[in-house]
Amino acid sequence: MPKSARLAVRKTYKLFIGGAFPRSESGRTFVVNGDNAALASRKDARDAVLAARAAQPKWAGATAYNRGQVLYRIAEMLEARRREFTPFGVKADEMDATIDRWVWYAGWSDKIAQVTGGANPVAGPFFNISSPEPTGVVAVVAPPSLLGLVSVIAPAVVTGNTVVVLAPEAQTAITLAEVLATSDVPGGVVNILTGKYAETAPWLAAHADVNALDLTGVEHAELAAELERAAAGTLKRVIRPRPDADFTADPGLRPMTALLETKTVWHPKGE
């Protein structure tokens, strides 16, 4: 068969919900660099929250060691598939930084509790112990770059949260989803919706079954303020936009601790 006669296999970039790659419930698509990508609707956002909620207790209940292994596995798979990101303008140094970031966060899974929790000195015959617990389901408006995307997903999931990510850059995000889908990440832990986040984010901001809202990637201050007001109705934690964020810098612990709740237990001391 002559080479020219071969049928072109064109890719459709679909959503990533509950470990599967469905089209948008609305059937809508948009074109990005000549390929079709799914344009997520509010019902896709609702389904993604259901998937994230269903996955959350088991993911949070997994041992920290196990979560670290899964995150390290993501770094392995990214290393193996790094060339798949090249067509979307991801340079070698950004790819390196992205993989290093996963490895860095993977290492934190079984250490964050020692750093942010511990025994507290109290005046009385009690053991007083604080331990960090995941906030729950986190809705994230991600920045467009691959490093930025990883810099918002990894700190949320490493501590046992599950995420619904609104990704502005469909091809990069869904290629990352393909890495996650082959890295032993349980279905529903990371859910990625592509399309116009200005359309779906308000539904997530007001959703009573979403526990925190990360607005890192929101570009318009007005929209960010509106989302923050909507989130206040259900007392969600909100991470404000960071338009000038330098994702190559050391992120510190703040991205992880922002999505943790401290639980403190008083226990009587016996003689």
Add this chain to the structure above:
Amino acid sequence: MTATASIGLSDLRSFLHGLPGVDKVGVESRAAALGTRSVKASAKASAIDLAIRMVDLTTLEGADTPGKVRALCAKGRRPDPADPSCPAVAAICVYPAMVPVAAAALAGSGVHLASVATAFPSGQAPLEVKLADTRAAVEAGADEIDMVISRGAFLAGEYNRVFDEIVAVKEASGAAHLKVILETGELATYDNVRRASWLAMLAGADFIKTSTGKVAVNATLPITLVMLEAVRDYRIAYNRQVGVKPAGGIKNTKDAIKYLVTINETVGDDWLSPDWFRFGASSLLNDLLMQRTRLTTGHYAGPDYFTLD
């Protein structure tokens, strides 16, 4: 007994086996087609309120305590404490031992009190025990009795025995409404569901109910469709209306609305009322409340804001 006078007890077998067979493929595709109807906005809001009014809020666990039953009754009287416009459920459904507790908790509320009886869920007990079970529940304050038929006897072809049992339990229930549970998951075929429906109606059932909720297969839309056709045909033949209650496995608003569509398209408006159609359910109510909140507030609701039952 009036119904049997017209067909004669000895003819029961030939009557039931003379009923037309159910087209399995047809009924399943009809039910699937009815399940695709889109009900939105104000129609959805009124469907949700109707569904809430049709719920028989149920707890049938060995671990039921008086406290749990009282909590369930409070929820049944006012399902959404944050919204006074939310209607009450149709009834609370409990085991006979819990009827006195529930009767006290529901006094004056207008919410009915249903009790399962007749050796629920298996029905494998002597008739005297079943009748005593029924009488005790009625005396303790139940105004609806959910009885189970002897599936073993029905499947063995002892139709007269099943018939006599229903008649006896009906008599023991006195003024209480009698719902007859066919346990369709154990009847194996749609033909048997149709026969059992007719048998129960001829014996005097006020309601026919699909399931106990205790076996693998509970209420399904096609089975409910077959039962709705039976109550429709029975009313034409005998001029008496009988209610239908699917129970078990109806978990969310979408399912509940499919049932409402099926009622409307099969038997019409006459059955679209809590007097003639009920949902036997527990987790369904919270989903109905969440969908209701979504419509009234404009944002998605979460289970953290509703009671755990």
